[in-house]
Amino acid sequence: MSLRSLHSWNVTPTEAREIQERFRNRVRQKNAASLRRIRHVAGVDVSLKAAQVTAAIVVLDYPTLELVDVATQRQKVSFPYVPGLLTFRECPAILAAYEKLQIEPDLMLVDGQGIAHPRRFGLAAHLGVLLGKPTIGCAKSRLIGTHDEPHEQAGCYTDLFDGNELIGAVLRTRANVKPLYISVGHNIELPTALDFVLDCCQGYRLPEPTRLAHQSAGGLLRSSRARY
DNA sequence: GCGACAG
DNA sequence: ATCTTGTCGC
Numbered sequence: 001m002s003l004r005s006l007h008s009w010n011v012t013p014t015e016a017r018e019i020q021e022r023f024r025n026r027v028r029q030k031n032a033a034s035l036r037r038i039r040h041v042a043g044v045d046v047s048l049k050a051a052q053v054t055a056a057i058v059v060l061d062y063p064t065l066e067l068v069d070v071a072t073q074r075q076k077v078s079f080p081y082v083p084g085l086l087t088f089r090e091c092p093a094i095l096a097a098y099e100k101l102q103i104e105p106d107l108m109l110v111d112g113q114g115i116a117h118p119r120r121f122g123l124a125a126h127l128g129v130l131l132g133k134p135t136i137g138c139a140k141s142r143l144i145g146t147h148d149e150p151h152e153q154a155g156c157y158t159d160l161f162d163g164n165e166l167i168g169a170v171l172r173t174r175a176n177v178k179p180l181y182i183s184v185g186h187n188i189e190l191p192t193a194l195d196f197v198l199d200c201c202q203g204y205r206l207p208e209p210t211r212l213a214h215q216s217a218g219g220l221l222r223s224s225r226a227r228y
Numbered sequence: 229g230c231g232a233c234a235g
Numbered sequence: 236a237t238c239t240t241g242t243c244g245c
Contacts, residue, residue, distance in 0.1 A: 049236080117234080
């Protein structure tokens with residue numbers, strides 16, 4: 001599993017925006033044929049501490065959601081946090097962690113936006129295009145867009161719009177908790193993305209893939225701790 | 229100019 | 236994201 005870098009990561013914020021404008025047209029919002037037979041779903045998350053970013057990718061068996069692989073990568077922060085440019089701060093470490101995986105996932109749930117982004121190229125979309133793999137953006141808060149509040153029952157959702165353009169959905173993954181902002185990352189359709197996210201929820205606000213990746217990035221996941 | 233702003 | 240324990244509510 002080696003990766004080809006389509007562009008440099010050593011860029012300025014202005015260059016980063018240009019890269020997003022240049023690659024946004026590579027995003028595909030149609031279900032990949034591979035989605036019909038998913039065996040492994042991954043969760044991606046990154047933690048930040050003491051000028052160091054720690055990316056974690058967990059791979060779960062699907063649909064049992066049993067943890068089967070974990071990979072992490074810690075390195076120095078090399079880009080400032082700028083709303084809309086989160087990818088340039090987190091993606092390098094994510095790609096390094098990805099190369100350490102022993103099991104290649106068929107679908108990835110990413111902690112961040114997909115196309116619900118100013119230039120329709122958030123972290124999940126960017127990662128999906130670079131890996132040529134289906135991805136779903138599962139953000140815990142809004143970056144852009146307007147929406148009605150979804151009903152409090154788990155499974156309810158409302159559309160997320162940027163003007164009159166549908167860019168995602170606001171999904172209640174658990175009753176009486178803040179909803180998640182779901183959007184297409186790559187090679188998938190929004191309805192399908194919502195189905196998979198709900199399918200991966202096990203009673204917590206965050207779906208298992210993202211929830212375990214979060215614990216792993218924070219060094220709290222039992223299985224990953226043994227790797228240190 | 230003012231407010232908003234993934235993690 | 237991170238700094239941080241107990242505590243109120245479904």
